[in-house]
Amino acid sequence: MNKSVRKAIIAGNWKMNKTRPEAKELLEAIKPLVANAEGNVEVIACVPYTNLETAVNTVAGSNVKIGAENVHFEKSGAFTGEISADMLTEIGVEYVVIGHSERRQYFGETDETVNKRTKAALAGGLKPIVCVGELLWERETGITEEVIARQIKLDLYDVSAEDVKKVVIAYEPVWAIGTGKTATADQAEEVCAFIRATLAKLYDDATAQAVTIQYGGSMNAANAAELLSKENVDGGLIGGASLKAADFNTIVQAAING
Ligand code: 13P
Numbered sequence: 001m002n003k004s005v006r007k008a009i010i011a012g013n014w015k016m017n018k019t020r021p022e023a024k025e026l027l028e029a030i031k032p033l034v035a036n037a038e039g040n041v042e043v044i045a046c047v048p049y050t051n052l053e054t055a056v057n058t059v060a061g062s063n064v065k066i067g068a069e070n071v072h073f074e075k076s077g078a079f080t081g082e083i084s085a086d087m088l089t090e091i092g093v094e095y096v097v098i099g100h101s102e103r104r105q106y107f108g109e110t111d112e113t114v115n116k117r118t119k120a121a122l123a124g125g126l127k128p129i130v131c132v133g134e135l136l137w138e139r140e141t142g143i144t145e146e147v148i149a150r151q152i153k154l155d156l157y158d159v160s161a162e163d164v165k166k167v168v169i170a171y172e173p174v175w176a177i178g179t180g181k182t183a184t185a186d187q188a189e190e191v192c193a194f195i196r197a198t199l200a201k202l203y204d205d206a207t208a209q210a211v212t213i214q215y216g217g218s219m220n221a222a223n224a225a226e227l228l229s230k231e232n233v234d235g236g237l238i239g240g241a242s243l244k245a246a247d248f249n250t251i252v253q254a255a256i257n258g
Contacts, residue, residue: 002231008255009168009212009235010037011044011067011129012242013097014051023051027058029245034252038063041235041255045242046097046129049083056092067095070103071126073116085124096121097237099155100131101174111154118155122163129168129237130155131216132195136175145194152198161203168212169195170237176217178239185226185233188215192232221250228258 018026027045034043046067047055055066072082088096098121099114114130121128132151134144148171156164171191176183183191192213199208215227216237227233228251235255241247 009042014047020054031062033249065094071096073120096126097129114155131170133172161207165210170214172216182218189230221247224251225254
């Protein structure tokens with residue numbers, strides 16, 4: 001099998017940026033630029049909770065899909081400050097980023113809570129974008145594969161083969177996020193291929209071949225084409241460059257050609 005059987009997905013992760021009028025303006029600029037991706041590359045903007053309704057309304061009728069940046073694992077209840085899958089799907093949200101390294105680093109997210117959120121997202125009808133990635137010292141001590149295998153196993157624990165095909169895995173080396181230091185295309189390919197091999201061991205080869213694996217970490221208009229040309233890099237999760245319509249579009253066009 002080759003990457004043409006998988007859905008290429010370019011997703012913006014806006015992080016904690018943009019007010020509602022700014023979100024509307026950015027999405028209005030992105031929509032016409034990426035219209036030619038329809039049927040070829042899935043284009044997603046993952047935006048702050050406060051922007052979700054505005055974002056869904058702004059992209060209505062276009063090929064741009066909207067994602068949230070987190071979801072709680074319970075359906076409802078005494079969880080101050082949290083948002084459930086039902087609350088997101090009711091707005092029209094289709095995707096959700098789970099286990100981003102910033103949540104793991106700053107907000108106590110663990111593989112156990114990533115797993116719970118992933119299962120809740122799937123049960124609630126959301127498609128999870130599950131983030132994994134090694135820290136710099138983990139790469140330097142040569143344990144990247146151990147770290148990634150552990151995250152994949154724990155984050156997807158008890159997720160069925162049928163459900164895992166709805167999961168997008170984002171490989172984001174933590175040392176490459178927001179640093180301007182991109183993994184080389186070969187480094188990205190090596191770990192994305194390792195993730196697919198790990199999925200094949202946990203499930204089976206056909207299932208592993210069906211899962212979209214993204215690279216994230218300083219992907220930009222200049223380096224996207226090379227990264228996306230790699231066999232196991234099926235898309236990108238884009239931070240900074242997703243906040244500029246022209247740059248984000250350049251990455252989408254690279255994916256169309258990739
Ligand atoms: P940057 O593209 O800004 O490095 O961020 C990557 C990222 O964290 C996407 O989730």
